[in-house]
Structures are given as C-alpha cells and as structure tokens.
Amino acid sequence: MSGNYIPSHYLPVISILAFSVLVGLGALIAGLLVRPRRPYEQKLAPYESGNLPVGEPRYRFSVKFYIVAMLFVVFDVEAVFLYPWAVAYDRLGLFGFVEMMIFIVILLVGYVYAWKKGALTWE
Amino acid sequence: MIEFAILILKIAIVIGAVLLHVAYVVYFERKVIGHMQSRLGPMRVGPHGLLQPIADGIKLFFKEDIIPAHADKPIFYIAPVLGVVAALSSFAVIPFWESFHIADINIGLLYILALSSVGSYSIILAGWASNSKYSFLGGLRSSAQVISYEIAMGLSLVGVMMLAGSANLRDIVAAQSGIPFILFQPIAFFVFLMAAIAETNRAPFDMPEAESELVAGYATEYSGMRFGLFFMAEYAGMFVMSAIASVCFLGGWSGPDFWLFAHVPKVVWLLLKIYAFIFFYFWIRATLPRYRYDQLMNLGWKFFIPLALANIVITALIKLAV
Amino acid sequence: MTLPQIFFAYFAVALTGLSLLVVTRRNPVHGVMWMLILFIHVAGLYLFLNAEFLAAIQIIVYAGAILVLYLFVVMLLNLKKIEKERKFQHIWIVGLLVSVAFLTLLIPLLGKFSVYPPPGEYSVERINSEGQIMTVGRVLYTKFLLPFEIASLILLVSIIGAVVLSKRKLN
Numbered sequence: 279m280s281g282n283y284i285p286s287h288y289l290p291v292i293s294i295l296a297f298s299v300l301v302g303l304g305a306l307i308a309g310l311l312v313r314p315r316r317p318y319e320q321k322l323a324p325y326e327s328g329n330l331p332v333g334e335p336r337y338r339f340s341v342k343f344y345i346v347a348m349l350f351v352v353f354d355v356e357a358v359f360l361y362p363w364a365v366a367y368d369r370l371g372l373f374g375f376v377e378m379m380i381f382i383v384i385l386l387v388g389y390v391y392a393w394k395k396g397a398l399t400w401e
Numbered sequence: 402m403i404e405f406a407i408l409i410l411k412i413a414i415v416i417g418a419v420l421l422h423v424a425y426v427v428y429f430e431r432k433v434i435g436h437m438q439s440r441l442g443p444m445r446v447g448p449h450g451l452l453q454p455i456a457d458g459i460k461l462f463f464k465e466d467i468i469p470a471h472a473d474k475p476i477f478y479i480a481p482v483l484g485v486v487a488a489l490s491s492f493a494v495i496p497f498w499e500s501f502h503i504a505d506i507n508i509g510l511l512y513i514l515a516l517s518s519v520g521s522y523s524i525i526l527a528g529w530a531s532n533s534k535y536s537f538l539g540g541l542r543s544s545a546q547v548i549s550y551e552i553a554m555g556l557s558l559v560g561v562m563m564l565a566g567s568a569n570l571r572d573i574v575a576a577q578s579g580i581p582f583i584l585f586q587p588i589a590f591f592v593f594l595m596a597a598i599a600e601t602n603r604a605p606f607d608m609p610e611a612e613s614e615l616v617a618g619y620a621t622e623y624s625g626m627r628f629g630l631f632f633m634a635e636y637a638g639m640f641v642m643s644a645i646a647s648v649c650f651l652g653g654w655s656g657p658d659f660w661l662f663a664h665v666p667k668v669v670w671l672l673l674k675i676y677a678f679i680f681f682y683f684w685i686r687a688t689l690p691r692y693r694y695d696q697l698m699n700l701g702w703k704f705f706i707p708l709a710l711a712n713i714v715i716t717a718l719i720k721l722a723v
Numbered sequence: 724m725t726l727p728q729i730f731f732a733y734f735a736v737a738l739t740g741l742s743l744l745v746v747t748r749r750n751p752v753h754g755v756m757w758m759l760i761l762f763i764h765v766a767g768l769y770l771f772l773n774a775e776f777l778a779a780i781q782i783i784v785y786a787g788a789i790l791v792l793y794l795f796v797v798m799l800l801n802l803k804k805i806e807k808e809r810k811f812q813h814i815w816i817v818g819l820l821v822s823v824a825f826l827t828l829l830i831p832l833l834g835k836f837s838v839y840p841p842p843g844e845y846s847v848e849r850i851n852s853e854g855q856i857m858t859v860g861r862v863l864y865t866k867f868l869l870p871f872e873i874a875s876l877i878l879l880v881s882i883i884g885a886v887v888l889s890k891r892k893l894n
Contacts, residue, residue, distance in 0.1 A: 283847060284727055285770040290408055290504035291493050291512070297412050298489035301420070302482035302630060309462050309626035322470040324533035325621050339538075339799070341889050343545050346698070347792040348885035350548045352878050353706070354788040357555040358780055359874070360713065361511060364562035366860025367720065374864050375717050377872065382710065384875040388882030389707075397886045398702040400695040476752065507854045511779035518787025522759065525791070529752065529798050541798075548791060568856055 345397050356385055411503055415492050423636040424454035430683050437687040464625035469532055472622065476530035481627050484523030484634035487516045491641040496571045498654045498667035509570040510558055513645060514551070517600060521547040523634065524602075524619050531622035539618025542694060543602055549701040550606075554596035556709035560589040560716045561649045574653035581652040588712040590650045592705050594681075597642035599701065601635060604686035606697055643678035647671055727771065734768045751797040755790060762786040773847050776855045 363370070363378055392398055428443065428450065435442025443450030468477060494509040496502040506512060521544055528540015562568050564585060565576040576582075583590045599606040617623075620631050647653060648671075656662060656670030692700070724732070741761040748754040762785045769778035850858050863871055 283771060283773050284730075285773065285775070287504065287506060288770055288775075289405075290412070291490075291506065293405075293408055294412050294416075294493040294503055295486065295490050297409075297416060298486040299482065301416060301489060302485040305626050305630060305633075306478075306482070309464075309466065313463055313625055314465050316465065317467065319470070321467060324469050324471075324531070325535060339541055343541060343795055344792075345885060345889045346545045346549060347788075347795045348889070349702075349882065350552065351784075351788040351792055352882050352885070353552045354555070354784055355878060356875075357552060357559070358784055359871070360556070360559045361562060361568065362776065362856045362860035363864055364559045364713075364860075365566060365568055365854070365856040366864065367563050367717065368566050369857075369861055370864055372721060375721055377864060377868060378717070379714070380872060381875040382714070384872075384879050385882075386710075388879040392882055392886050393703065395886050395890055397889065398699070400698040473750070473752070476756065479756075506775065507856060508775050508779045511776070511783065511856075515779050515782035515787065518783055518791075519759075521787070521791065522794075525794060525798075526752075526756075544791070548788070551787070566857075567854065569854070 342400060349392065349397065352385075352388070356381075408503070411501075415497075415503060416489055419489060419492060419637055419640060420633070422640060423633050424458060426636055426640070426679060427457070427632070428454045429679075430686075433680065433683045434687045437684075458629075461626050461629040466625040466627060467622075469622045471532045473530040473532070476526050480523045480527035480530060481623065481630035481634070482523075483526070484520055485630050485637070487520030487523065488634045488637035488641060491516050492644075494570050495641075495644045495648065496574055496653060497671060501668070502571065505569070505571060507567070507569045510562065510568040510573075510645075510649075513641070514555055514558075517554075517638075518548075518551060520634070520638070521551075523631075527623065527631070528619035531619070533622050535617075535621045536619050539621065543618060546606065546694075546697060546701070547600055547602070549698060550596040550599035550705070553592055553701060553705035553709050554600060556706065556713065557589040557592040557596060558649065559709075559713050560586045563713075563716050563720060570648050570653075573649055574655065577652040578655060581650060583650040586650065586712070586716070588708060588715075590646075592709045592712070593646060593650070594678075595705060596701075597646060598682065598685070599697070601638045601642055603635075603639065603682055605689040605692050607691060639679060639682055640675065643675040643682075644671070646678055647674035730771055731768075734764060734771070737764050738768070752794070755794050755797055758793075759786055759790060762790065773850065774855070776859050 359381065360378075363374060367374055431453075432442040432450075443453040446452040446456045468474065491513050493504040494502070494506060494512050524547065525540050525544035528536045528538075528544070531537070531540075561573060561582055564582055565573040567573065567576070573582075598604075620628055623631060651674045653674075654667040654671040656665060656667065738761065741757055741764060744757040745754050745761060748757065762781060765785075766778040766781040769775070769781060845858060845862075
C-alpha cells in the first residue's frame with residue numbers, strides 16, 4: 279500500500295516529461311499563430327503521386343506483421359528476464375549461469391522451430 | 402522550492418542544447434554528405450550557409466499545416482508530439498559529467514528502452530491516422546522494423562549490465578574508469594550500433610523514407626511544424642543513441658587524465674564521443690546503399706538476435722572463469 | 724490526507740476512469756491510446772509502491788510490446804463498419820452478471836486486506852540500499868527458480884502457438 283512512500287527521485291523524470299510535452303505543443307501552437315490556413319478539397323486529398331486516390335487506404339496487410347508482433351512480445355519478455363539476472367550475475371555465480379542457460383536453451387528450441395517453419399523469413 | 406527551480410533550469414539547459422544541436426546537426430549532415438559527394442552543401446544563407454538551420458526553422462513555422470481529409474484528427478495531432486516527448490525525455494538519465502545529470506535512477510537503461518518503445522507509437526500512429534496508403538504502409542513497415550531491432554538492442558545491453566552490475570548509467574560510467582567496455586564487449590557494441598541505426602530509422606535502414614517506393618513513409622501527409630517535430634524526434638533520437646553508446650561502451654564523460662588533457666572539462670569528452678557517432682551515422686549514409694525490407698528483417702531476426710544472445714553466453718562464461 | 728494518500732487517490736480515480744474510457748470508445752484505436760495512458764498510470768502507481776523495476780517492465784512489456792500487438796490487430800478492422808454498428812450487443816447482460824459475481828467473491832477478502840501490513844523481510848531501506856533490480860535478481864533466480872524456469876516453458880508454448888496459428892492463416 280502506498281501509505282508512506284514518495285518516490286521523490288522521480289520528480290526530475292516527471293518534470294522532463296512535462297517539459298518535453300510543452301516543447302512539442304509549444305512548437306505547434308507557435309506555428310498555429312503565424313501560419314496560413316487555406317484548405318480546399320484537392321489540397322486535402324491524400325497524396326497518391328498526383329492521381330486521384332483509389333480504394334481504401336487502410337487495407338488488410340500481410341500476416342507477417344502479426345507474426346513479428348507476437349514473436350516480439352515473447353522475446354521482449356525473455357529480454358526482461360535477462361536484465362535482473364545480468365545485474366545480479368556476480369552474486370548468483372555458477373548457479374545463475376546454469377539456470378539461465380536452461381532458460382535460454384528452452385527458448386532457443388522455440389526460436390529454431392520458428393526459424394524452421396519460416397516464421398522468421400520475410401519474403 | 403529552490404531545488405525545484407534549479408531542476409527546471411537544468412532541464413531547460415539540456416533541452417535547449419539538444420534543440421540547438423538538432424538544428425545544427427542537420428546543417429552538418431548536409432555539409433558532410435555534400436563534401437563526401439564533392440559538393441559544397443548549403444552555401445547561400447549566411448557565410449558557408451551557417452544560417453541555413455535558422456532559415457529552415459522559420460520556414461517550418463510559416464508553412465501551411467495541411468491535415469488530409471478523413472484523417473483521424475486527435476491521433477494525427479498527438480503522434481509527432483509523442484515522438485518528440487520520447488526522444489527529449491530520454492536525456493533525463495544521461496550523465497553529462499560527474500555531477501551533472503537530471504535524474505539519478507537505478508533503472509536508467511530500462512528507462513531509455515521504455516521510452517524508445519513508447520516512441521515507436523508515434524510512427525505507427527502517424528501512419529495509421531494520415532489515411533494515406535504511403536503513410537500506412539510506411540508506418541507499418543517501420544514499426545515492425547523498430548520493434549524487431551528493439552530486442553537486439555535490449556539484448557546487447559545485457560552484456561553491459563553484467564559487467565557493471567547495475568543499470569544505472571552513472572554506475573556504468575564509474576565501472577569503466579580503467580578500461581572502456583568496448584574492449585570487453587565488441588560484439589555487443591557492434592549489435593548495439595546497428596540496432597541504434599535501425600531504431601532511429603536512418604540509412605542504410607531508412608525504410609520509412611525509402612523515397613523511391615514509399616515517398617516519405619509515415620510522414621508523407623505531414624507538413625509544416627508537425628513535420629518539423631518528426632525531424633526533431635529523429636535527430637534527438639540519434640543524439641540519445643549516440644550518448645548511450647558513448648556511456649555504455651566508451652566510458653561516457655571520462656577522458657585521458659594526464660598533461661593538458663586533465664584540464665579539459667569532462668563534458669567535452671562526452672560530446673566528442675557523441676559527435677564521433679553522429680559523424681559515423683552520416684558517413685554510412687553517404688557510403689552504403691539502402692537495404693531491401695526483407696533483407697533488413699531477416700538480418701534483425703536471424704543474425705543480430707542470435708549474435709546478441711551468443712554474446713551474453715560468452716560474457717557469462719568469461720565472467721565465471723575470471 | 725497525507726501526500727502519498729492524495730497520489731494514491733489520484734491513481735485510483737484515474738485508473739478507473741481510464742479503464743472506462745478504454746472500453747467505451749467507438750474507435751478501437753482510440754481505445755488503445757487510452758490504454759497506453761492507463762499503462763503509464765499503472766507504472767506511476769508502481770513507483771509509489773517503491774517498485775521502479777516493475778514500473779519499467781510495465782512500460783516495456785505492456786505498453787511497448789503487448790499493446791503494439793493490439794494496435795496491429797485493431798488497425799486491420801474496418802472502422803467505418805464498426806462505427807455504424809450498435810455499441811453494446813445484447814450479450815452485455817452476461818458480462819454484467821459475471822463482473823458482479825467476481826465482485827461478490829472479492830467482498831469477503833476486503834476484511835482481510837490490511838492497509839498497513841507488518842513490514843516484511845525486504846524493507847524500503849534495504850531494497851534501496853542495494854538497488855531494486857539487484858534485489859529482484861537475487862530473489863527471482865534463487866528462491867523462485869522453479870516458477871522462472873516454468874516461465875520459459877510458457878514462452879516456448881506461446882512461440883509455437885504463434886507460429887502454428889499464423890502459418891495456418893498463411894496457407
């Protein structure tokens with residue numbers, strides 16, 4: 279329960295986040311004051327090399343993108359498990375080495391399987 | 402209260418310096434690449450074109466801001482801001498010299514990785530919100546590229562964390578007081594460098610801006626200052642990546658400690674290293690042709706990820722033996 | 724109210740409000756955007772629980788990976804068609820019943836919930852003195868060795884599942 283703890287060393291992080299939001303919005307607002315605005319239908323049409331736009335712009339895309347996103351989730355979680363292990367590696371010693379090798383080898387099985395099935399290949 | 406005022410002042414100084422740097426690094430890029438191709442680069446505005454960045458900035462402010470019909474307005478508005486926020490906020494954890502940093506947090510490296518994963522939203526959302534085919538495909542492609550190389554980048558930094566025993570960037574600099582980590586982690590350094598180029602969407606991995614096929618990718622429909630924000634995010638991102646590479650592999654702000662060199666301010670060493678990386682970015686842009694998209698994705702998944710994993714195993718083995 | 728309690732109240736209200744925004748948006752991409760803000764708030768709550776490592780993981784894994792996958796799926800939907808459809812299907816009554824049932828299950832637990840539990844083995848000072856990632860690393864890879872190795876098996880299953888599902892779609 280967050281009853282008595284204030285993460286005060288994160289104040290700079292929050293401040294810089296707020297500051298960068300102000301920089302981004304400030305640039306846009308400053309532009310808003312000076313730039314012209316004269317829209318008409320042809321100007322607002324999506325760019326398509328000078329031709330009239332044809333069809334739906336957000337069409338169905340290749341299933342490859344989903345495979346990449348799904349594999350990314352798995353490997354991202356794997357990387358996340360490696361960070362605390364790496365930091366504490368000096369304290370864990372041989373024991374830590376062996377258990378992480380088991381972890382990596384199990385995941386390598388999945389990696390090799392995905393490779394053999396062509397999930398990592400982009401045609 | 403006075404502490405908070407100092408903090409805001411520090412943030413303003415760092416971000417002001419970064420914005421000035423962004424303006425001028427674009428000029429340097431045009432100059433460097435110009436000379437590499439036996440051209441002069443910008444020469445017209447001011448002596449040797451030195452006022453070119455200012456002219457460009459003014460132009461961006463006065464350009465009409467066109468929002469394409471049927472675009473998803475709220476998302477179209479916030480996408481570039483998200484990119485800039487992610488890039489600029491990353492400077493919070495960079496130690497510029499012993500006593501100058503904005504935030505001293507133990508999860509420094511993870512903070513950088515977290516922000517870069519939030520930054521990838523700006524690309525994918527810009528592409529989706531524009532309601533244009535080029536933008537959509539460009540955004541889709543470069544977001545898949547960015548997430549693929551994020552794994553390689555995270556894995557390459559594991560070796561650094563193992564050597565330093567910490568993810569705090571100040572501890573990482575302190576751990577390299579004798580020998581920079583590049584000598585112990587050459588493979589990780591190589592993987593990080595390539596992943597950094599892919600993460601910032603720069604040549605030879607500049608898929609979203611493969612002009613010949615996708616016009617300007619996710620930024621096709623952006624104009625005026627909104628386009629300027631994407632530009633800002635890209636160059637600030639290069640600066641962040643170069644700073645992380647300098648801090649994690651080249652010893653950060655530490656420099657030679659003898660003779661006249663000992664009197665040089667520490668931040669100069671850090672900036673020298675950062676600019677060496679930025680020069681490297683320009684150099685390979687002028688030298689190498691663009692990768693094909695399928696080659697790029699195969700390279701990331703089939704070469705860099707196993708290489709980074711192998712580096713972790715090798716590092717763990719060597720640390721056990723020593 | 725003390726300062727930490729004010730922050731906790733803010734996070735509690737904001738998290739509830741944001742969750743409602745996520746599920747009520749007509750445009751699913753907007754829903755995903757609210758969810759991104761929701762995850763950032765969850766990370767903020769973790770910071771107040773002195774769990775900075777968890778906060779970073781919350782952003783890296785949930786906001787950076789899982790939500791991107793959602794976004795890829797949601798971008799494929801035909802928005803024009805969805806916006807014309809009725810927002811709530813007749814099935815909503817089932818959803819309501821299930822959530823009320825879960826809520827009643829939670830009520831007896833509320834009595835056992837302590838706002839200020841007795842301090843455990845790892846106090847704030849102890850964790851901060853050696854660094855949070857270090858503590859997580861030391862405990863996770865010794866005391867919780869088995870769950871950690873099981874996690875690798877779960878990840879293996881999900882790789883195989885992803886490949887099998889998508890290959891079927893490809894063919």
